Amino acid sequence: MSPESRSRETEPTNWALARKQITLRERARILHEIRAFFVKRNFLEVETPQRIPANAPETHIVPVPSAGWCLQSSPELCMKRLLAAGFEKLFQISHCWRNEERGRRHLPEFTLLEWYESEADYRQQMSDCEELLGSLAAGKTLVYQGQEIDLSPPWERLAVEEAFRRFASCSLREALATDRFDEAMALEIEPRLGRGKPLFLCDYPLEKGALARKKRGNASFTERFELYLAGMELANGFSELVDRHEQRRRFEAEEAARLAMGQLPYPMPEKFLTELASMPESAGIALGVDRLVMLLTDQEKIDDVVAFTPEML
Amino acid sequence: MYTCSDLRKGLKLMIDGEPYVIIQYDFTKPGKGQALYKCKMRNMITGNMYDRTYRSGETFDPADLEDRSMQFLYKDESGYVFMDQKTYEQITLSEETLGDDRFFLIDNMEVKILAFNGQGIGITLPNFVNLRVVQADPWVKGDTAAGNNKPATVESGYTLQVPSFVEEGDMIQIDTRTGEYVTRVKE
Numbered sequence: 214m215s216p217e218s219r220s221r222e223t224e225p226t227n228w229a230l231a232r233k234q235i236t237l238r239e240r241a242r243i244l245h246e247i248r249a250f251f252v253k254r255n256f257l258e259v260e261t262p263q264r265i266p267a268n269a270p271e272t273h274i275v276p277v278p279s280a281g282w283c284l285q286s287s288p289e290l291c292m293k294r295l296l297a298a299g300f301e302k303l304f305q306i307s308h309c310w311r312n313e314e315r316g317r318r319h320l321p322e323f324t325l326l327e328w329y330e331s332e333a334d335y336r337q338q339m340s341d342c343e344e345l346l347g348s349l350a351a352g353k354t355l356v357y358q359g360q361e362i363d364l365s366p367p368w369e370r371l372a373v374e375e376a377f378r379r380f381a382s383c384s385l386r387e388a389l390a391t392d393r394f395d396e397a398m399a400l401e402i403e404p405r406l407g408r409g410k411p412l413f414l415c416d417y418p419l420e421k422g423a424l425a426r427k428k429r430g431n432a433s434f435t436e437r438f439e440l441y442l443a444g445m446e447l448a449n450g451f452s453e454l455v456d457r458h459e460q461r462r463r464f465e466a467e468e469a470a471r472l473a474m475g476q477l478p479y480p481m482p483e484k485f486l487t488e489l490a491s492m493p494e495s496a497g498i499a500l501g502v503d504r505l506v507m508l509l510t511d512q513e514k515i516d517d518v519v520a521f522t523p524e525m526l
Numbered sequence: 527m528y529t530c531s532d533l534r535k536g537l538k539l540m541i542d543g544e545p546y547v548i549i550q551y552d553f554t555k556p557g558k559g560q561a562l563y564k565c566k567m568r569n570m571i572t573g574n575m576y577d578r579t580y581r582s583g584e585t586f587d588p589a590d591l592e593d594r595s596m597q598f599l600y601k602d603e604s605g606y607v608f609m610d611q612k613t614y615e616q617i618t619l620s621e622e623t624l625g626d627d628r629f630f631l632i633d634n635m636e637v638k639i640l641a642f643n644g645q646g647i648g649i650t651l652p653n654f655v656n657l658r659v660v661q662a663d664p665w666v667k668g669d670t671a672a673g674n675n676k677p678a679t680v681e682s683g684y685t686l687q688v689p690s691f692v693e694e695g696d697m698i699q700i701d702t703r704t705g706e707y708v709t710r711v712k713e
Contacts (some may be wrong), residue, residue, distance in 0.1 A: 315553055396562065421558070
């Protein structure tokens with residue numbers, strides 16, 4: 214029965230679910246348009262397994278175990294193996310799992326859009342973001358929770374080091390030396406980013422870019438960026454690291470940090486590391502689809518853009 | 527012992543020997559970084575509010591509060607009066623102590639009175655309560671598109687968002703933990 218023809222006598226028992234109809238219709242439209250956007254640009258849509266032996270080791274991402282393996286926290290390892298096998302432009306929309314992440318903007322099971330392009334770097338992907346959001350939004354501006362955001366390109370590119378100078382109570386160097394990087398980022402910097410216009414925060418220090426290529430001309434930084442709108446992180450992208458020896462060293466460092474925190478040990482992704490030898494210079498990005506829907510439908514909580522939250526099951 | 531993943535609105539913790547209740551809670555995590563747990567909490571004795579941010583790995587002691595079942599009798603100038611049905615002992619709690627919980631009290635309702643060092647510092651309500659709508663815009667037939675909300679006021683003076691089909695005189699169920707509408711009660 215369509216919602217328009219419901220009478221007072223047949224009202225739904227579960228109003229929390231019923232009231233999501235308008236947003237979920239909008240979500241379906243957005244998913245459809247994302248696919249159209251990439252297909253038109255000759256990106257191949259792929260599906261890779263969601264249950265895998267191990268994720269790429271990252272210190273602060275906790276996996277969901279699944280019968281001896283784990284559920285993916287991102288499809289990136291399989292996507293990059295496809296790049297290494299000669300696929301040039303790829304995208305995937307898939308569910309990803311990150312244990313213990315639950316908040317106003319976090320669900321432990323969420324939807325990621327990832328796209329990869331060979332012979333491209335992170336600057337190309339920043340332009341892709343500008344075009345993608347421009348094509349999805351109804352107008353040139355977006356109103357999110359009362360804030361007007363001008364989407365017309367180009368968007369500001371702000372280096373992490375400069376963001377610390379502008380917004381944080383300490384310098385980037387001090388933050389890294391005293392283990393206050395994440396706190397300064399989450400509490401002092403992020404809430405101020407992307408106000409009025411979207412913003413790319415770029416050039417993360419080497420220790421915060423486990424899979425990113427070193428910046429050309431400055432090896433203590435990586436070619437990694439994050440996209441922010443209205444203080445909300447929407448996407449994370451980088452020029453991919455293609456040096457398999459360096460990648461192995463960085464994985465070993467991340468894995469040691471994971472084990473020190475008491476996490477389940479991961480087997481080293483040997484097939485990925487072997488095939489990385491044939492991966493061309495590439496760029497890859499992950500964009501949170503749920504948060505994109507939040508922005509485009511002006512919803513404050515991630516709960517309101519998915520049909521079911523874990524608590525509703 | 528609680529860990530960060532237990533933190534949520536309404537959780538009661540003991541910090542430096544005093545009980546606190548979490549009023550607002552949010553989980554935040556800068557891109558690929560460490561999880562941070564932002565809490566706004568109220569000291570249940572002084573009423574003062576504090577903002578605290580915790581990192582994953584920290585642990586907390588639950589607030590060790592006595593609780594006893596009592597019945598809500600009435601409200602007068604002195605406050606909200608409750609009675610122990612076995613001993614007939616009465617206790618009065620102020621509006622400030624009860625906060626928004628006062629909107630969900632119904633005559634004769636059984637609640638848990640929370641006490642610290644013998645002093646009443648709060649209550650635990652049943653999870654759901656039924657209250658009658660005393661003010662809401664009329665329902666326009668045809669305007670039943672899911673998602674359409676409107677404000678309504680219930681008999682206790684509390685105002686919340688309800689679906690457009692809810693009308694004055696309807697009995698509705700409210701979740702006392704979130705203060706949100708659950709369903710219309712068919713009588």
